[in-house]
Amino acid sequence: MPDTHRLCLLLFALVFRPGTAAELSVWSVDINSTRYAVFRKTLYANTTIFMKFQGDTASCDRNLAFNIRWYLRSSVCYNEVFNTPDNKAIKMFGMDHMLKDGWSGFYSQGYMYFDNCSSLFLPKVYYTDFNTYQPLTSPKSDPSNQSLVWPDKPDISAVSKSWEDSPYLFIVNVLPTLRGVEDEDMGAEQFNFAFTMKVEMKGPHDYSSPADWPLMMFFMIMCIVYVLFGALWLFWCACYWRDLLRIQFWIGAVIILGMLEKAVFYSEYQSIRYKGDYVQGAVIFAELLSALKRSLARILVIIVSLGYGIVK
Known part of the structure; x- marks a missing residue:
């Protein structure tokens, strides 16, 4: 049961995403x-x-x-x-x-x-x-x-x-x-x-505004956190590879999607900082990644909560 709680907390952490619109310069x-x-x-x-x-x-x-x-x-x-x-x-x-x-x-x-x-x-x-x-x-x-x-x-x-x-x-x-x-x-x-x-x-931070600069720092830190999560999850999967279930692979997919999402958002704010504008296609791609990650994470939370014989 404690492992189930840890898994639920991890999935809920992956759901969080403070989205906002960047300001043009x-x-x-x-x-x-x-x-x-x-x-x-x-x-x-x-x-x-x-x-x-x-x-x-x-x-x-x-x-x-x-x-x-x-x-x-x-x-x-x-x-x-x-x-x-x-x-x-x-x-x-x-x-x-x-x-x-x-x-x-x-x-x-x-x-x-x-x-x-x-x-x-x-x-x-x-x-x-x-x-x-x-x-x-x-x-x-x-x-x-x-x-x-x-x-x-x-x-x-x-x-x-x-x-x-x-x-x-x-x-x-x-x-x-x-x-x-x-x-x-x-x-x-x-x-x-x-x-x-x-x-x-x-201004002092090139084209970044006081509303965008903290968000760029946040997405950079979150990208690093997701990379650490991914490395730790791969280490655990390698240690317990004999006992892996299919849901473990889906959790790894959520971590990868989260890492890509934060990386794309970070690149968007970097583009704002140095060019004053962002690529519309990259923003749409980041939002799609965010929606896919949150949907998959919530589905996994429901599956873990209901059990279905997969919780050890």
């Missing part, structure tokens, strides 16, 4: 008629946000200029950042106050002007200094004049930096205008323009 957005783009991510402090523009100058009119504005906002409320629809998030563009009393956060904003598409696609240093960031004020309080300045200088294509570990909302507004025309809306729809805006957020 690199986005490519096609800009044609789209005026606003909203990005959400949890960031470490001192994470740099880069903006790059790619496209063909033949697709833009030479008289068309671009005024690109951005707005970066942090919040202590996760739902304010990740559960706010884009149409409502856009309304927060340029907002200098909190949505509710008792919350806290900071904001920073800036703009960039490009005379034409050739200037837009050219890599350059946008700012001589990072724009200051200010604390969000309460709707009932007076605006704060406190500004915090970054000591370091921006790199090529860098627009801003995060100031604390927090969920962030990053909104970009692309406004095409005719050079020499003061009315911002005049004539913009008469021209065909198309380019790709690439946004990257790179």
Whole structure:
């Protein structure tokens, strides 16, 4: 009976799997008629946000200029950042106050002007200094004049930096205008323009976020644990090879599936760390492995619990 208890505990341990979705750190957005783009991510402090523009100058009119504005906002409320629809998030563009009393956060904003598409696609240093960031004020309080300045200088294509570990909302507004025309809306729809805006957020752990980095460490440790489990199980099977039952082989299959599952998830978070994106097929494969492992483990738990004459 004690052996049965140990077997049940082992199988229940193999069932556990804290699945979650990894956060992207690199986005490519096609800009044609789209005026606003909203990005959400949890960031470490001192994470740099880069903006790059790619496209063909033949697709833009030479008289068309671009005024690109951005707005970066942090919040202590996760739902304010990740559960706010884009149409409502856009309304927060340029907002200098909190949505509710008792919350806290900071904001920073800036703009960039490009005379034409050739200037837009050219890599350059946008700012001589990072724009200051200010604390969000309460709707009932007076605006704060406190500004915090970054000591370091921006790199090529860098627009801003995060100031604390927090969920962030990053909104970009692309406004095409005719050079020499003061009315911002005049004539913009008469021209065909198309380019790709690439946004990257790179911090102390490359592209990993505070939500992804601990999970990557967890999957790495669990992969090592499953390898040790597999080696120990093979040793036991070699020692008692005369008394092996068919269920022992199925338990070995569960351990192998668990090892593969953790390895694939670890590679997914490694891809997020170094590339900012992951392979969709690998994620699907890892989820299928996880479902197969948990199903098989639970079936074995039921078989062991019912007995069927296999428990010694």
